[in-house]
Amino acid sequence: MSTSYTVDVIAGDGIGPEVVPAAIACVDRLAELHGFAVDWRERDWGSEHHRRHGAMMPEDGLEQLRTGDAIFLGAVGAPDIPDHVTLWGLLIPIRRAFRQYVNLRPVKSLPGRPGPELDMLIVRENVEGEYSEIGGRYGQGTPDEAAIQEAVFTRRGIERVTRFAAERALERSGTIVSATKSNGIIHTMPFWDEVVAEVAADAGVRVDSVLIDALAARFVLAPASIDVVVASNLFGDILSDLGAAIAGSIGIAPSANLNPEREFPSLFEPVHGSAPDIAGRGVANPFAAIWSAAMMLEHLGETDAAAALERACFGALADGVATADLGGEATTAEFTQAVLGRLSDM
Numbered sequence: 001m002s003t004s005y006t007v008d009v010i011a012g013d014g015i016g017p018e019v020v021p022a023a024i025a026c027v028d029r030l031a032e033l034h035g036f037a038v039d040w041r042e043r044d045w046g047s048e049h050h051r052r053h054g055a056m057m058p059e060d061g062l063e064q065l066r067t068g069d070a071i072f073l074g075a076v077g078a079p080d081i082p083d084h085v086t087l088w089g090l091l092i093p094i095r096r097a098f099r100q101y102v103n104l105r106p107v108k109s110l111p112g113r114p115g116p117e118l119d120m121l122i123v124r125e126n127v128e129g130e131y132s133e134i135g136g137r138y139g140q141g142t143p144d145e146a147a148i149q150e151a152v153f154t155r156r157g158i159e160r161v162t163r164f165a166a167e168r169a170l171e172r173s174g175t176i177v178s179a180t181k182s183n184g185i186i187h188t189m190p191f192w193d194e195v196v197a198e199v200a201a202d203a204g205v206r207v208d209s210v211l212i213d214a215l216a217a218r219f220v221l222a223p224a225s226i227d228v229v230v231a232s233n234l235f236g237d238i239l240s241d242l243g244a245a246i247a248g249s250i251g252i253a254p255s256a257n258l259n260p261e262r263e264f265p266s267l268f269e270p271v272h273g274s275a276p277d278i279a280g281r282g283v284a285n286p287f288a289a290i291w292s293a294a295m296m297l298e299h300l301g302e303t304d305a306a307a308a309l310e311r312a313c314f315g316a317l318a319d320g321v322a323t324a325d326l327g328g329e330a331t332t333a334e335f336t337q338a339v340l341g342r343l344s345d346m
């Protein structure tokens with residue numbers, strides 16, 4: 001009897017419904033080749049759900065997802081709905097409810113692109129830090145108006161994300177780069193530095209603690225000198241978009257929102273958004289979605305299939321098939337066909 005996985009699919013908005021079928025087609029092909037099965041449960045959640053029902057997902061949405069093995073998401077967001085509504089109405093509740101405290105974002109250079117070879121792993125803390133509800137707006141309408149936003153860092157939160165990064169580094173360079181700002185942010189960041197150093201020493205990896213401003217410059221000037229990065233929620237978010245940009249395009253960057261203990265489903269999604277400017281034209285790059293699906297297969301334990309999918313994706317590019325964001329002329333469907341073709345030839 002073959003293994004069967006249940007995956008909840010939230011294709012979402014904009015180019016989400018264009019790139020998600022590409023990823024599903026690749027996984028289905030691999031399922032045939034590697035002898036496993038995937039039951040895709042499609043969820044029509046997102047902006048249209050919000051327009052109709054006043055919420056991004058049903059009230060019992062989290063309960064519905066809880067019974068699956070993984071969640072695959074395209075993109076959520078639309079020009080008529082504020083960004084914070086989409087984020088706090090869907091992604092953040094899922095990350096928190098399912099204890100997805102690691103946001104893993106690999107960055108690799110693309111075949112044929114000029115510049116140094118890149119192979120980074122950005123480990124972003126995903127459930128606490130600067131993204132917090134604590135704070136408020138005060139004295140509205142007066143000249144003394146102010147806003148206060150608290151950041152929440154816990155020892156447990158810093159320890160577990162650093163441990164994850166350290167374990168990855170042990171299989172790689174043995175060093176983690178930690179993003180900090182302890183010269184300007186005098187409570188949370190010194191605490192972050194202290195706990196990161198403790199966990200790293202315990203795990204037997206070196207820490208290179210770098211101020212976020214200097215680290216951003218290093219990403220641009222010497223990205224090949226960086227291996228595993230561990231960063232808070234906000235810093236990690238910024239660094240991973242920067243990483244995607246220096247690798248070539250936001251259209252290639254994948255991400256995994258992981259619950260490493262596997263108590264709950266993890267969520268896999270391309271880093272890019274709904275890209276309303278190119279939606280509906282069939283030209284979106286499905287690379288990020290397909291690579292995210294490879295990360296999902298790896299997490300589910302289908303490591304051979306995951307490696308084959310990543311190879312096929314990079315291989316299609318090496319063959320010269322590329323979408324417009326990478327300077328090519330291929331459509332979403334053409335790039336997907338190239339990947340499927342490589343999978344069948346393996």
Ligand code: ATP
Nearest residue numbers: 076077250251272273274275276277278284285325
């Ligand atoms: P959101 O609010 O949903 O995050 P956004 O407009 O802030 O949307 P993206 O949707 O990521 O951010 O789009 C940023 C730019 O990158 C846009 O010009 C978009 O067309 C382009 N882009 C994003 N994803 C892709 C993709 N998969 N293929 C090609 N171009 C893309």
Ligand code: MG
Nearest residue numbers: 083272273274
């Ligand atoms: Mg955006």
